[in-house]
Amino acid sequence: MNKRFAVVLAAGQGTRMKSKLYKVLHPVMGKPMVNHVVDQLKKLQLEQIITIVGFGADKVKEQLKDESLFMLQEEQLGTGHAVMQAKKHLSGEAGTTIVVCGDTPLLTHQTLESLLNYHEKEGAKATVLTALANDPTGYGRVIRNTNQDVERIVEHKDANQDELAVHEINTGTYCFDNQALFQALEQVTNDNTQGEYYLPDVIEILKKTNQKVSAHISSEFEETIGVNDRIALAQAEKIMKKRINEQHMRNGVTFIDPDCTYIGPDVVIEQDVVIQPGCTISGETHIETGAEIGPNSEIDTCVIGADTVVRQSVAKNSHIGKRVQIGPFAHIRPQANISDDVKIGNFVEIKKATLGTNSKVSHLSYIGDAEVGSGVNIGCGTITVNYDGTNKHLTKIGDDAFIGCNSNLIAPVTIGEGAYVAAGSTINKNVPNEALSIARARQTNKEDYAKKFKKD
Known part of the structure; x- marks a missing residue:
């Protein structure tokens, strides 16, 4: 040749x-x-x-x-x-x-x-x-x-x-x-x-x-066409967007509104995936069959498993397993590794953390620099306090642990398997397996004290 x-x-x-x-x-x-x-x-x-x-x-x-x-x-x-x-x-x-x-x-x-x-x-x-x-x-x-x-x-x-x-x-x-x-x-x-x-x-x-x-x-x-100005650049963007989306549709992907969906040239999408309007999917993202993305989600360089649903959320440089529920309004930051059948709810941020199968972080929580086992329930408002101003530290939560609402887990710290953390606790020491940890001030009620603040 x-x-x-x-x-x-x-x-x-x-x-x-x-x-x-x-x-x-x-x-x-x-x-x-x-x-x-x-x-x-x-x-x-x-x-x-x-x-x-x-x-x-x-x-x-x-x-x-x-x-x-x-x-x-x-x-x-x-x-x-x-x-x-x-x-x-x-x-x-x-x-x-x-x-x-x-x-x-x-x-x-x-x-x-x-x-x-x-x-x-x-x-x-x-x-x-x-x-x-x-x-x-x-x-x-x-x-x-x-x-x-x-x-x-x-x-x-x-x-x-x-x-x-x-x-x-x-x-x-x-x-x-x-x-x-x-x-x-x-x-x-x-x-x-x-x-x-x-x-x-x-x-x-x-x-x-x-x-x-x-x-x-x-x-x-x-x-x-050669691109010599911003007008031609926008024209090229429009043409390539249409070309990419049409190729995915020919391969068995459903676009609810292809005119309002942006898929990068290196994205791989398997058949029977549904892409809702307003999504931007870029980098070397791979979306497996049966998943649903959007509306208005931003995905960059992620693996998203089969039958996973991502609603109105942002995910970057992470691995998301099968049958996972994410969002609305969740933020999956780099190096998150989310196993199968996990639930990540609204206003939850995950960063450089591993979550085991069937675990739940349902709402309003930050889980960063953490290893979370399987079957864990993390209550609303929980924070892994990972940064001491100089270094990041690791939080470990064992299988089947239960973390109550508004808990602060001050890393480095380990919550044992099957352990319970009471709502409102600030945990700075390890919790043994199957233990209940309560770390909050004792409640005191002063009868009739509020009357001093009320006007006649």
Whole structure:
């Protein structure tokens, strides 16, 4: 099989974004645009991905980590100049290089694979991915000759009136014979209104030497859009949201109102899950069959077990078991591990805590830095007092313990199996198994004392 390589153009600052954040790092459905591009390229059989960085180079490298090699374009002198930065790694290689812009987050690996296959089937030296745009303003135009072969690509700012009337546009994605690409780049000049070295000029150079140049028209214009400002960013967000939600629905997930539901690109949802309106589900979340999420819940990087119900709650970086009831208005903070058949009620906060099967924290409680056994009942208003101002400490509650309402468990402390803590107690010593612990002041009633505060 022909060797395949990829170059991702991610060096621009993106001044039209009006942002301190570099353009390719702006998120679409919670993931930076350049990550979307590289994720799709990784699904192809490529020898190497090289990302050209410039503005925000360190931030882009930090985001992509080891998923790509990086080459620095110190001066932003155009797309042709950007691709030349990969010469060191690619110019001696035989095969095909696909060039993709880092601000095209909607491109799919299916479209990129189709482009590569078409290019290699045609035996072309270059193949342009094109699209038909109702309004081609701002895009480079693909100019064909009388035989409908690609003659050249003209940037919008350099186009004459006849060329501006063309609706077939250059998407900025190309396939090249690798060695022909770098030979042609040596001949590209900056004789244009921008004073830049344009990658599309390679097309005209190849044509002048009678090399074959092809064009592959994308079936969907929307997939090819580049994001250059906040308007296009919102448009890309809308398109990707619809695409993701529809794919989940095809796989057997019910969306009550898909227009008001946001599912990240890395979320896995099994069939017969119901997603209520207003939910945002992101990160590497996995929701098992039969679960119901929402309405208005926020889930980030969680495992949620089968038949679990989460209502109007927030959960992050946690594992939630099967048949669990959460909410409304619960907060599951990172490193919570909630076992099967647990109930977490309204206004309960769980942080870095393990709860055993069939335990209940029904309302108005904080359980942090704790190990809670099975069959435990934690009453309303209970707090594991885990922080002494310097360090966090652990609370342990044994199986089948009963914690009365408005109890303070001052860590480090252990409540034994089957033990009872009386309501209103402040516990700072260990409670033995099966013991009853009462830690509160004795009640004193002073007869008729309240009369002193009443007016005649």
